[in-house]
Amino acid sequence: MHSPLWRLIPPIQVSGSMQMAIDLWLLDQYVSGNYPPVLRFYTWDPVAISLGYHQRRWPQRWENLMWQGMPIELVRRPTGGRAVLHQGDLTYMVVMSAPDAGGVTGSKRSPVPGYEAICEFLIAGWRSLGVQLQYGRAGRGYRQTANCFATATGADLVLPSGEKFIGSAQLRRNGAVLQQGSMQLNPSPEMFAEVFGTEGRLHSGLPVLSLPLEVLRERAIASLVESAASCFGVQLIVQPLSEGEWEEINCLKHSNPVCGEELKEGYEGG
Secondary structure, three states: OOOOEEEEEEEEEEOHHHHHHHHHHHHHHHHOOOOOOEEEEEEEOOOEEEEOOOOOOEEHHHHHOEEOOEEOEEEEOOOOOOEEEEOOEEEEEEEEEOHHHOOOOOOOOOOOOOOHHHHHHHHHHHHOOOOOOEEOOOOOOHHHOOEHHHOOOOOOEEOOOOOEEEEEEEEEEOOEEEEEEEEEOOOOHHHHHHHHOOOOOOOOOOHHHHOOHHHHHHHHHHHHHHHHHHHHOOEEEEOOOOHHHHHHHHHHHHHOHHHOOOOOOOEEOO
């Protein structure tokens, strides 16, 4: 019997608003029955801060932050959670049938139903690189902080030290799920402190995380692609976005407010 086919889109480095448009468009296509499940990895250019879909307050100063002479983009995700700084990280996304609606077997149960079947490929992929991850536990202050990585929930993956390494969030629609997540590979401590007012944590004692960022990203993607094929029991077919698909995504970007960059309300003190 042949394994189910999934689409693997090669890494893309574009603006955060465009990345969100791509993810939403892929979810729409899957829901409509036009596309198979999709896995992709990407980075953000320029550096961005993404806000969770329901996050309504953030510091006004975020509107004027710069990184290496370029404005930092402020963009809203279609998924939940708190703010994430996308600098020195690697983002993944999966579009598939909602795991708790059937279709995925053999996954271990996590504290948050619906995340375990997807997060298992992250645990397996990083384990092969010498990084042990486990599910986090919701902290009391989660809703009181704008910083996604200040505390972990049961949907997140943490190192043995308790340091949050991967934050994930979902959007569900008509039996399908879009899961997005950020892997904090090597963020600038100075930039992290400027955004969140606290120093970024260092992944001490983990040799693979000391590699140059681009090398680490390549190794992580290769390992995670392999683990995804194994954990989901599928065959991943590499297929870049076509010119026609880019045109449709651009139309969505300009018509959907979630993909826009105009976030001028909800400021908090500080």
